[in-house]
Amino acid sequence: MSEQPAPTQVPPTQPATATGAPTVAVVGAGQLARMLQPAAIALGVRLRVLAERPDDAAAQVVVDAPAGRPDDPAALAALARGAAVVTLDHEQVPTEHLRALAASGVAVRPGPDALEHAQDKLVMRRRLAQLGVPVPRWAPVGTADDLQRFGDEVGWPVVLKTARGGYDGKGVRVVADVAEAADWLARAAAPATAAAPAALLAEERVPFARELAVLVARSPSGQAAAWPVVETVQVDGICTEVVAPAPGLDEEVALAATATALRLADQLGVTGVMAVECFEVPAAAGSSVLVNELAMRPHNSGHWTIDGSVTSQFEQHLRAVLDLPLGDVAPRARWSVMANVLGPQREEHADVFRAYLHVMAHDPGVKVHLYGKAWRPGRKIGHVTVSGADLDDVRARARHAGDFLTGLIDG
Ligand SMILES: Nc1ncnc2c1ncn2[C@@H]1O[C@H](COP(=O)(O)OP(=O)(O)OP(=O)(O)O)[C@@H](O)[C@H]1O
Ligand SMILES: [Mg+2]
Known part of the structure; x- marks a missing residue:
């Protein structure tokens, strides 16, 4: 009697492709x-x-x-x-x-221990303070008294944030006094649930000159790479524009910010791409940088790398999480400007594909990226990137294309 062949066992990490790629x-x-x-x-x-x-x-x-x-x-x-x-x-x-x-x-990858610092702003602030990274003055806030004390100490208004669950500025508010924060304070007093995480922190409102971001990648073997520091522009808490590299940024400040980001990636054990969002603040001698928050994944501040860098953040993320050697992060052009395409405010502009006609005819150098997302006013639905040698020209072209696709201009 012949034996039945054993059912084929698929080993858990069997390569999925003919070339052995995972x-x-x-x-x-x-x-x-x-x-x-x-x-x-x-x-x-x-x-x-x-x-x-x-x-x-x-x-x-x-x-x-x-x-x-x-x-x-x-x-x-x-x-x-x-x-x-x-x-x-x-x-x-x-x-x-x-x-x-x-x-x-x-x-x-990234592992849960590292990821917590991107999920919870209280965990992140505590750790950064421990590591001696410059951050805005901050305090955990549980009660109205906590907030009153903090505001009196650093000066009103203050920035109030939910520790978890915020994105695109949704967990961030500027409050002029305790009364303005009454609803969030009431929620913070109630027991937290997974759906309504309630812990709050307050931060001084930083009088920043501009916002910067440092994008780095780190592999499990410890190889790391950093793209040039970029300037990010936020309107109502949502990123609208990124300029790479940050124009006029002092070289020492750029080096220091990059060194901080690489040190954080190493000390937090990050694997993959991490964005470090920063504030550039005027200082006695020039300027300095405070860390605002961390994102442990490809990030909006790095979308320009698809068209503007030898290795995009997306390719780099794959290389990093697969523990492959990292790619060259050199820019392909002197300047790249990325403008986000937000869901148009009015439905008559919702047919963004139609707007391609104008944008592409107007400027064949614009690279358009749409994400296939349903239209909703203000929602990030795509971005455009323009690269070139002249910053004013590149920025004007990116803004024109972004604004046209967003329905803000029609010519
Ligand atoms: N302490 C502060 N002082 C001044 N402005 C601040 C401060 N904290 C945040 N902001 C502003 O609010 C924006 C959003 O804040 P933050 O990045 O902390 O929130 P988020 O909702 O997690 O954002 P993201 O869109 O990056 O996920 C910042 O980019 C900045 O413009
Ligand atoms: Mg942010």
Whole structure:
């Protein structure tokens, strides 16, 4: 009697492609996961994205897009099966689930210990203070008295932030006095739930000259690379423009900010891309830099690298999480300016594809990126990048294209 052949066992890290290239699993299927896809295609790496909805930005372009929520341990375990590494499209993934994945032998990059510093502004502020990184004056706030004391000490108005769950300025408010913060203080007094995290912190309102960002990548082997420091422009808490490199930035200040970002990546054990958002503040001799917050994934301040750098942040993120040697971060042009395309305010401008006609005819040098996201006023739905030798020209062209696609101008 002949024995039945044993069912084929798929080893957990079996290469998924003919060339042996692995699968990278991404928690979340937003625009960042979507922009990983061209880089993955070029490298012959397979992506798998965990999509909450079938029309998520990345689910539209990645074949392997299982449905599931980032807070569902079973969905995360299924996502990880057979993948070489699990990485993130956004930071709203419960660290206890990532710890469980890591404990079961899955490579999670960035790891949960590092990620906490991007999820929780209180954890981040405490750690940065410990590491001696310059930050705005801050304090945890639990009660009206805490806020009153802090505001009296640093001067009103102050910036009040939710420790967790904020994005695009949604967890950030400037308050002139305690009364203005009454609703958030009431929430902070109630027991926190996962859906309504309530912990608050207050920060001095920094009189910054401008905002900067340092984008770095670090691999598990410890290799690291940093793109040139960029200037970011925020309107109502949402990024509208990025200029690379930051114009007129003192070389020593740039070096110091870069060194801080690389040191943080190392000390926090970051793997993958990390953005360090900073304030440039006037100082006795020139200027100095305070760290605002950290993001541990490709970041809006690095979208310019797709068209403007030898290695994009998306390719670099894949290289880093796969522990491959990192790519060259040199700019391809003297200047690159990225302008975000936000969902138009009026529905008559919602057909952004139609607007391509004008933008592309007007300026063949503009690189347009749309994320396949449904129109909603003010929502980030895409970006444009222009690169060149003359900053004024490059910036004007990027603004024109961005404003036209956003419906702010019509000619
Ligand atoms: N202490 C501060 N002083 C002055 N302005 C601040 C301060 N903190 C934040 N801001 C402004 O609010 C913006 C959003 O703040 P922050 O980056 O902390 O919040 P976020 O919602 O997590 O943002 P993101 O969009 O980066 O996720 C900053 O880019 C800056 O323009
Ligand atoms: Mg920010």
